[in-house]
Amino acid sequence: MADGAITNQIRTLRFLAGEMSQAELGQKIGVTRQTIAAIEAGKYSPTLEAAFRIAEVFGKPLDEVFQWVRG
């Protein structure tokens, strides 16, 4: 498997969405606040479905929310 990591812009996008809380975002996509916190911290890679849902909440394409950074 190629070395790398998934990064994301969720914290920034939440800020731009009127400081949307983690709990609010979690509620919109059907996960807990702790899971949003884990995704933001890079401690959990969401499923493709959850990733699309997050992108949809912010009205952004998937690659503007999540990026693959080669290690």
Add this chain to the structure above:
Amino acid sequence: MPYREKSNLLALAAMLVAYVPYFVVAAMAPVQTVVTPNLLLLTLFAAVSVVRLLILGVGYLWFRIRTPDDVREPADERDRAITRRSTTVAYYVLMAGTLVAAAIMPVWFAGWTIVNAALFAIVLAEIVRCLVAAVSYRRGWNG
């Protein structure tokens, strides 16, 4: 801390508090070669089960009072992924333990030694399950 991480740590603490003394006593008890009622171990096992249930009961009640919203929240995809991972690892521990207790130990041991070895395999598998889950919550899980 997520509710499910706390509940895994609680389950881990309950297992350790209850079963470490049991296995220490079992290891020091005189060897019985046939499975006859062993009052010492049976009584201890009953006490251990009660202690474990008490710890779990008090712990869950505490969570319910302190963080009622977290308790009501259903498991999400991360919780399910961590459960799958921890259960899979624990399954291999249980399989290895069962093979040792049921297929290898009878060559040299008998009676309560084998019963305790089987019980130890179950307890060890449960401890591993709780540990893997706790570490996955704490350090992250990108699988």
